[in-house]
Amino acid sequence: MKALTHTDFNFPGQKSVYHGKVRDVYNINDELMVMVATDRISAFDVILPKGIPFKGQVLNQIAATFLDATSDIVPNWKLATPDPMVTVGLKCEGFRVEMIIRGYLTGSAWREYQNGCRELCGVKLPEGMKENQKFPTPIITPTTKADAGHDENISKEEIIAQGLVSKEDYELMEKYTYALFARGTEMAAEKGLILVDTKYEFGKKDGKVYLIDEIHTPDSSRYFYADGYQEKFEKGEPQKQLSKEFVRQWLIDHNFMGKEGQQVPEMTDEYVNSVSDRYIELYEHIVGQKFNKADNHDDLAARIEKNVTEYLNQK
Known part of the structure; x- marks a missing residue:
């Protein structure tokens, strides 16, 4: 299973990009934001060394579900989800x-x-x-x-x-x-x-x-x-x-709380996959639907670039 931990896209109309702890946000003509939910994981304000497969898809799809379910309470930025890991919406200050x-x-x-x-x-x-x-x-x-x-x-x-x-x-x-x-x-x-x-x-x-x-x-x-x-x-x-508290607790148990001089414990493949399973479990519980894993065996970045570019070209 692959994890997307870095993006470097050049979308139509792109003016800038901001790489956050987990999300990479692309500014399109100062009008739209393309928010890519990567598979990076952070705790104690530190980005951990390995990505978690399907985590970005889980986060993006849960957020999209709740943005749609609360749009009667407050206007929100979301316009579309052209890829399982991407939301496109209005650029707000x-x-x-x-x-x-x-x-x-x-x-x-x-x-x-x-x-x-x-x-x-x-x-x-x-x-x-x-x-x-x-x-x-x-x-x-x-x-x-x-x-x-x-x-x-x-x-x-x-x-x-x-x-x-x-x-x-x-x-x-x-x-x-x-x-x-x-x-x-x-x-x-x-x-x-x-x-x-x-x-x-x-x-x-x-x-x-x-x-x-x-x-x-x-x-x-x-x-x-x-x-x-x-x-x-x-x-x-x-x-x-x-x-995500279970990840923080695992780090605390291994003497890491993001403080100077502390070492991030080794993230074995077994541990990484267990975290992926926990994220999928949350998706299925909170959304109440089975999680359908998007194809992640090929190039994730190429899939995202294709889907987002097609969406932006239709705007």
Whole structure:
């Protein structure tokens, strides 16, 4: 099985390209974005040395499903998916803030809580909470969007005071974030899953706020299985989850947290394939359909180039 870890396309009308941690984004005439979901995988803000076969297809197709399923809540950037690993959409000016919303105390928030933190991004946290406990109501804990390195926690008040986002736009993003999370929670519950936390990114085009990037994928979200949640919570046992947290946990178990001087553990073919299987499992659970693997035995880049070029030439 092949994995796509690098792209270097030259599409019709291409003006520039941005290589992110996982996605490569091509600017077409300052009007469209071609977003290629590669098979790269990152954790602790580090791109791991091996790609995960079918991961890009999984992420792209989950995101497309949820963008379509939430377009009645908020306008979004998506126009088409001309290839299993590609979404083409409107080019928006992205806000330099990520809207993270949490329904449960887990992950980095729990790690901070354990260290005595009782306020996260300006939000007061109740005393006496346990790991994986549900918040009385979901909380929004935004971060600044870093070009490189770590994203930083920030409060609503700081975002507005620093002029990162206007008060009006921020409050609209906040409203959209709660509504998207409520829809994602409903859709997850229908499949026997709990949407634990997630992040949304927004941008602006012609004065209008749009939802951009991916939503409700295992790279941007954490899911627990609903079955057994309460029993595991009461016993203080780890939850069975579908998210990238299992990769982070594997790295932590091998003494890697992205800190200086730490070595990424060896990713054997067996481990890589197990991660691929977990991504496919999430797709099938959250979308509720069998995952159809796109042909990846030939040149993945050539397939993408052909499909995207054909789409752009029809525009």
